[in-house]
Amino acid sequence: MVDAPRRHGARRSVHRRGPDRCRQDRRRLFPTLTVCAIGVAMLSACAPTTVVSSPIEAGRTHQIQLKDLLTGIRTPLTDDPDHEHYWPRPSPDGTRILFYKADPGRNMNDPTTNSLWMMDADGTGQHEIIPEGTNGWSGQGHAEWSPDGTRLVMMAATAGGAYQLWTAEPDGTDPIPITNRPLGTADPSWGHDGTYVLFVGCPTSFDVCSPTDTEVFRLDLASGTETQLTEEGPGEFHADNDPRVTPDGRTLVWIRWMGTPRANSVAIMTAQMNDPLGTGRTLLGDDNANGPPDISPDGTTLVFSRQVYGDPTLHSVSATMNIDGTGVTNAGWFAAPTEELSPAWMPTPATAVSSAPTE
Numbered sequence: 001m002v003d004a005p006r007r008h009g010a011r012r013s014v015h016r017r018g019p020d021r022c023r024q025d026r027r028r029l030f031p032t033l034t035v036c037a038i039g040v041a042m043l044s045a046c047a048p049t050t051v052v053s054s055p056i057e058a059g060r061t062h063q064i065q066l067k068d069l070l071t072g073i074r075t076p077l078t079d080d081p082d083h084e085h086y087w088p089r090p091s092p093d094g095t096r097i098l099f100y101k102a103d104p105g106r107n108m109n110d111p112t113t114n115s116l117w118m119m120d121a122d123g124t125g126q127h128e129i130i131p132e133g134t135n136g137w138s139g140q141g142h143a144e145w146s147p148d149g150t151r152l153v154m155m156a157a158t159a160g161g162a163y164q165l166w167t168a169e170p171d172g173t174d175p176i177p178i179t180n181r182p183l184g185t186a187d188p189s190w191g192h193d194g195t196y197v198l199f200v201g202c203p204t205s206f207d208v209c210s211p212t213d214t215e216v217f218r219l220d221l222a223s224g225t226e227t228q229l230t231e232e233g234p235g236e237f238h239a240d241n242d243p244r245v246t247p248d249g250r251t252l253v254w255i256r257w258m259g260t261p262r263a264n265s266v267a268i269m270t271a272q273m274n275d276p277l278g279t280g281r282t283l284l285g286d287d288n289a290n291g292p293p294d295i296s297p298d299g300t301t302l303v304f305s306r307q308v309y310g311d312p313t314l315h316s317v318s319a320t321m322n323i324d325g326t327g328v329t330n331a332g333w334f335a336a337p338t339e340e341l342s343p344a345w346m347p348t349p350a351t352a353v354s355s356a357p358t359e
Helices: 019-029
Strands: 049-054 062-068 074-076 084-090 096-102 115-120 127-130 137-145 152-158 164-168 186-190 196-201 215-220 226-228 239-245 251-257 266-272 281-284 301-307 317-322 341-346 351-357
Touching: 049 084, 062 341, 084 137, 084 341, 084 351, 096 137, 115 137, 137 186, 152 186, 186 239, 196 239, 215 239, 301 341
Parallel strands: 049 351, 062 084
Antiparallel strands: 049 062, 049 341, 062 074, 062 351, 084 096, 096 115, 115 127, 137 152, 152 164, 186 196, 196 215, 215 226, 239 251, 251 266, 266 281, 301 317, 341 351
16 A cells, blocks of 8 residues: 655645535535535535544644545544554445554554554544454554445465455454465455455566566455456556455556656556456556545545645645546645545545544
């Protein structure tokens, strides 16, 4: 899993708007989303919302927060300054949120001290479901809900072994390995109907797996058959990560580390699931760092973290984009955040959650 790099900037003032202006902004920025009041303090009644990981204040640990995408207002759901909080993932019915806790200073791409937690959508009922070191795991990360909310998929490694994919009950029990790849796996997500899982890894013909060799695969859960969905062209050295599929199962979305002209240039890619190798194209490749996208419940809009190089106010801010690549919007510019990572839509209504340092 990859997120845009960290850069801090000044906080801007927040301007409140009347309902007519709010409705106009909602139609302009999110014309295809159906939204409604979400009943959370300080969030606009008309705004799409995400859950994010962000420090409440610059230099502090990341906490899970709700974010109003129109005003930029964030409402903290966790408050534990002794741990980093990453990768918030709401349940399909919007009632619960998965997230990871890690040691202070740990990057979200380092899963070795992660423990998996659960809380209610309002931040209450926080409890640990898979402690660090459980099941003999030396690391765990990237947990995702199945479409019906009955199972989780995640990546985990035993001591000295490569990361493999596992499924488990929502309470963390009944862990079952579903891959056994010598070169490992990463970044799992569920297929639209729960019968398959997407992940990244190296082709099995490779003897060594380097970061620039990863491709997207589909794993059929009934047969165990793997199908490669992406492929580099001659002379290309790109890393594919964080695949997702739209709710109708038709469209694949993932990110690709481009490497040029900047080392942290990350593009958002797309392809049709019925012909992924023949239809792959770039949705957003503007030489900036565009983090893993999450797809809205209606399949029309992506939310992702975004680092715009050369602009000190856009340091890993949440951004949105239509599924066809149009309408890129840096969401919540009225209150520039310290940093926002791994935003995810809240299913009811169309809202998003992310991890950010508290302010």
